[in-house]
Amino acid sequence: MTGIIWAVASGLLLSLQNLFNANVDRKAGMWTTTTLVLGMGFAAALLLGLAAEGAALFQLAGMEPWFAFSGLIGIGVVTCMVQGVKRLGPTFAVSLALCSQLAFAMLWDSMGWLGLERVPLEPTRLAGVLLLAAGIVVFKLGGRGRSKERVLPAAAEAGQDIA
Template sequence: MRGSLFAFLGGAFITLQGVANSRISQDIGTWQTATITQLTGFIMTLIILLLLRDRKWKKFKKVKPLYLTGGAFGAIVIFSNVTAIHYIGVTLTVSALLIAQLGLTFLIDGNGWFNVVKQKMRLPQFIGIGMMIVGVVILRL
């Protein structure tokens, strides 16, 4: 239940962030917006981390350098979302984003990449993503 709640909140806030960033980018530019978003996100998480007094910093050296690129992906996510919203609107952007996420997660889960537990993809999963793709095509009409 908790996982679903956090996933729902995350999805809602990704949408709100995309809309806000799209509006900001009209005034100052897309890369400038991505910079501000990353900076304010860093400040907010740093404040929360300091308030929680989490002492796991010592484990930082155990993180593989490849995984440290995750934050850099955020800049590309912001730029891509803002640009897509300008071209195709919020609904189609979020729909396409979800399909892209599901497609990549199929590969990650199905192959066990990044040390995740390998999942067997069955017909219902493929039908589900197919239905989402059809839904986006219908939205596009």
């Protein structure tokens, strides 16, 4: 149950972060947004980590050294989501990101990549991802009558290509 609460909280925080990031991007640009998000996150995590773990925060024994570069992946995450939200709107962009994340996680699980324990690809898991993808298609088709300007007025106002 605790894992479910953490996962739901993550979804809440990610959706809020995406909206905040879109607003910062609108006023300051993509690289400023990325710098603020990751810089503030680094500072906060460092302070909280030091308070909670002290010097143990920096003990990375047994970890593959290249996993330490995951922060660089964060640049791609923030940049891609900011651009996706700007062009597609928050709900559609997050829906696609969730489906993509689930599909790739399932692929990596089934292959046992990146140090994961191999989990067999079962038809029910594949069906679940396909059902999620179908739900996104239904969601998108249901909003066909909406103009892009109504979805993202600020981007249209600025004359940006939102498609």
